[in-house]
Amino acid sequence: MAFTLDDKLVVAISSRALFDFEEENRVFETSDDRDYMRMQLDRIDTPAKAGVAFPLVKKLLAFNREGEHRVEVVMLSRNDPVSGLRVFRSAQSVNLPIERGVFTRGREPFRYLHALRAHLFLSVNSDDVRAALNAGFPAARVYPESSKVAELHPNEIRIAFDGDAVLFSDEAEQVFQRNGLDAFQLHERERAAHPLPPGPFKPLLQALHRLQSLAGNEVPVRLRTALVTARSAPAHERAIRTLMDWQIDIDEAMFLGGLDKGAFLREFEPDFFFDDQTRHCESAARVSPTGHVISGIANHDA
Known part of the structure; x- marks a missing residue:
């Protein structure tokens, strides 16, 4: 065959x-x-x-x-x-x-x-x-100069994703860029029950979820995922409800409200982290393997 x-x-x-x-x-x-x-x-x-x-x-x-x-x-x-x-x-x-x-x-x-x-x-x-x-x-x-920490967890794959413009579309990020944080929070609170449109990395998250489901307990490595986002309450709800609508479970969610992501990724110790903004990538690359997702409004002039 x-x-x-x-x-x-x-x-x-x-x-x-x-x-x-x-x-x-x-x-x-x-x-x-x-x-x-x-x-x-x-x-x-x-x-x-x-x-x-x-x-x-x-x-x-x-x-x-x-x-x-x-x-x-x-x-x-x-x-x-x-x-x-x-x-x-x-x-x-x-x-x-x-x-x-x-x-x-x-x-x-x-x-x-x-x-x-x-x-x-x-x-x-x-x-x-x-x-x-x-x-x-x-x-x-x-980022070729990224720190390599994967050897710390040989039996677990840890992958962390940003939300907007990565897992989700940059719809909400556009509101933030145009009108600021208050408008963004209002926009997301009013649409909390409406799933966000998919971003470029939804197919990967789906494929990883399917891989873990098919493999079950037969393999010596487990998959652990995390959402690491600058969102904070009340905008957190729409992100979680979107993942629920996709019927995809994630293991950890970090709603950081502008805090430096690098400090939290140092604790999560991912095999890879994906983000659309270079400042977050530069912070993350100091503590973990990092990939810049060159998409969304934040990269229009990149």
């Missing part, structure tokens, strides 16, 4: 998000791709160090058990095919079962997300992330 992506959580990831290729990338940026290719080929037998998203990918692949292939991770990279050799060699060296990849040698890779039916695209390239989001796929720009 031919392999199919049906009923699988599909993660597409760039080489620099999975492995630490920052030194090689500096060669690429200051020279041309020939020097970069030569450097990667010279180092083909030298496994690359783990990148920001490596621990998350490793844990997600633990959902695959004998006879049950629930997660597929695919390399989707602007790298050239020759450099792709080192990517696969590096994965093999640490027993990371990644078998599929698309390498475009500088061309925009996002168009292959349709064929992959990806639930998440992680890349360091902001243009690729923006293009993927515009095409309707959950995507985030990885």
